[in-house]
Amino acid sequence: MKVSFIGLGVMGYPMAGHLVEKGFEVTVYNRTTQKAQQWAQTYPGNYAATIAECVKEADVVLMCVGNDDDVRSVTTAPDGALAAMKPGAILVDHTTTSATLAEELNLAAQAYDIAFMDAPVSGGQAGAENGVLTVMCGAEAALFDTLQPILTAYARSSTLMGKVGQGQRAKMVNQVCIAGALTGLSEGLLIAEKSGLDVATLVSCLKNGAAGSWQMENRAQTMAKDEFDFGFAIDWMIKDLGFCLDEAQQQGIHLPLTQTVFDDYTSLSQKGDGRMDTSVLIKAVRDKSEN
Incomplete structure (x- = not known):
């Protein structure tokens, strides 16, 4: 099975690498060609200078880029993937986007006789590097089943x-x-x-009880030390929570906590913390508790 991967950020780079390690023939594309060349030097795969070259022979095209507009630029644009993919191929989007975009892409793919699945991931950079991501999929059951050998290359569960x-x-x-x-x-x-x-003793005490969570076990001690330079930046969380608030509005509901966190992250980003990990939320909480 020939696989193409578009987008070699902190998630896509190792995900494409896991596919090679599992025996797939992989060709990658990245907007910055140097990054694609670097990947091809690290893994025994190929890189392409254009999207069309990357996807033209692929049975499955995977992508993990930035936001809705980025996805459109690499899929439905005149020089995007859909126009260059062969009929009967499969397009999978691992980007976190709006549900509206996923539905839009599905219709666009159908016009080219291409199957589509939206498949955002959770687990962060560490999950991608270790091949233990969680994948949440939207598709027909038969297509989901067909893609299992690919998903298991970099996911613990789908x-x-x-x-x-x-x-x-x-x-x-x-x-x-x-x-x-x-x-x-x-x-x-x-x-x-x-x-x-x-805090170390506290986490050891609480992590296996009802209050335990991934955030507690992996971020509590660094939060207490004001260390926030990890993984998933709040600028991306602002984008994601924006999708949540938009979806809530469409469903006629209000999410007060989500709105508060969205506002707190927006304020932190405006103060220069946009590239800090989501655990930097404690700074906003601390500021409000002291005022």
């Missing part, structure tokens, strides 16, 4: 959530839950900080 668009909606729920976990963890750490509790 779940079919329903029709196209439902993968993106599942990712929205994931991001809302992260926002809530970080809010609670931030406020809890403020109590620990003010009362003199040792």
Whole structure:
């Protein structure tokens, strides 16, 4: 099976590498060609200078880029993937986008006789590097089953959530839950900080109980030290929570905590923390607790 991968950021670079390691014939494309050349020197795969060259022979084209507009630029634009892919091929989008875009891409792909699946991922850079991502998929069941050998190359689990668009909606729920976990963890750490509790001992005590979470186990101690230069930047979380709030509006509901966290991240980004990890939320929580 010939596979193409578009987008070699902190997620796509190792994901494409895992595919090579699992025996797939892989060709990559990146907007910055030097990054694609570097990847091809690291892994026994190929790189292409254009999207058309990258995808023309592919059975499956995977992509992981930045936002809705980035996805459109590499898929439905005149020089995008859909116009160059062969009929009967499959397009998979691992980018976190709006559900509306997923549905738009599905219709565009059908016009070219190409199958489509939205498949946003969770697990961050470490999950991509270690091949243990969680994938939330929106597609027909038969297509999901066909793609399992590819998904297992870099994912610990993949779940079919329903029709196209439902993968993106599942990712929205994931991001809302992260926002809530970080809010609670931030406020809890403020109590620990003010009362003199040792955070390492606290985490060891709590992590296996009802309060335990990935955020607590992996971020509590660095949050207490004001260390935030990890993985998933808040500028990307602002984008993702924006999708959540838009979807909530379409569904006629209000998400007050999500709106608060969105506003806090926006404020932090405006102050220069846009590239910091999402755990930097504690700075906003601390500021509000002291004012």
